[in-house]
Amino acid sequence: MIPSTSPRPFTSAHVRANIVKILLIVGAIATGMSLLADALSLAFPPLTEDQELADNVTGAALMFITFLLAVIELILYVATVIVFCMWLYRAYGNLRAFKTWQRLDHSPGMAVGSFFIPFVNLILPYRAVKEVWQKSRLPDESLLSEPGPPASFPLWWMFWLLASFSGNISMRASFNENVSERTATMISIVAGGLSIVAAFFAYLVVDAIDKRQEETSKQINLGNFSGPPPPPPMLDLGERQNHVSPL
Numbered sequence: 001m002i003p004s005t006s007p008r009p010f011t012s013a014h015v016r017a018n019i020v021k022i023l024l025i026v027g028a029i030a031t032g033m034s035l036l037a038d039a040l041s042l043a044f045p046p047l048t049e050d051q052e053l054a055d056n057v058t059g060a061a062l063m064f065i066t067f068l069l070a071v072i073e074l075i076l077y078v079a080t081v082i083v084f085c086m087w088l089y090r091a092y093g094n095l096r097a098f099k100t101w102q103r104l105d106h107s108p109g110m111a112v113g114s115f116f117i118p119f120v121n122l123i124l125p126y127r128a129v130k131e132v133w134q135k136s137r138l139p140d141e142s143l144l145s146e147p148g149p150p151a152s153f154p155l156w157w158m159f160w161l162l163a164s165f166s167g168n169i170s171m172r173a174s175f176n177e178n179v180s181e182r183t184a185t186m187i188s189i190v191a192g193g194l195s196i197v198a199a200f201f202a203y204l205v206v207d208a209i210d211k212r213q214e215e216t217s218k219q220i221n222l223g224n225f226s227g228p229p230p231p232p233p234m235l236d237l238g239e240r241q242n243h244v245s246p247l
Contacts (some may be wrong), residue, residue, distance in 0.1 A: 002046075010097035010217045016087035017210035021203050023083060028199040033071040035192045037062060038185050058193040085112045091209055092128065095135045098216055105131055128156040129205065136213045150208055156201035163198045166191035 044058045092108040106114070111128035115121050133149045139143040170191040 003221075010213075011090060012068050012214065012217065013087050013094065014210055014214055016090060017206050019083050020080065020087050020206050023076060024199045024203045024206075025078040027073065027080055028196045029195050030069060030073050031192050031199075034066065034073060035189055035196075036156065037066045037069060038192070041066065042182060043187055062141055085115070085233055087206065088112055088129070088132070091136070091213060094217075095132065097220070098136060099211075104135070121158040123164070126153075129153070129209075133205075133209050133212060135177055136209060137216055149225050150204070152201050152204035152208065156198060156205045159194055159198035159201055163191060163194035166194055197231060 006190035041059075041062050044062060089108045089112050092104075092106070092111045095104055098224065105122075106128050111125075111132070114128060117124075128151050130153055133153065134147055137147075166187070170184065170188045173179045176184075210218050
């Protein structure tokens, strides 16, 4: 448990959330186009080492398109990871503005860094993202129990793990000489399909957290948040003597 020792003002992560959502959409479109190119490569014979470009124009074109889409996918993936981490860091930091006197399970740095720690990244990132949604609310709301996140949260994490595992298998298969090119392509298609589904649910997760934080910040600005009761005033020695009743 990491205490939020000092309050901090709310800093909207709305712009970062919108950029993440745009990158997720564009990345899913690029992955879909890559899946189409992979499917076409199964229907047409690939360009072999002993062939000239003129001997197999279709195969050469598909190879070029597949390579180009792979580069675009990589760039979009790196950009999405960077902006997602920036968004998550700010969104988690905003929890201090909503629950200044309660303890948090993680720090903003740990919430982001947990994605890059082996084995820890199987569980901790989901807990951190879930905590952002749960605690992005008024502090005096539902104090007895934390609300459960929407169904999109566990579905996002499930498909994210499946896409990661299948992507790892696909990469290993592409470099394994014992695996046929057709089999490697089919594994790549499955991994790409899972990543598109994961991107869809990731969009819903980011959107849900962003809307929840923006709504809570509006309620605070409108004065609908009373906050914890102030401590009783401390009396100095002279005031204490004046408040003592004579016997």
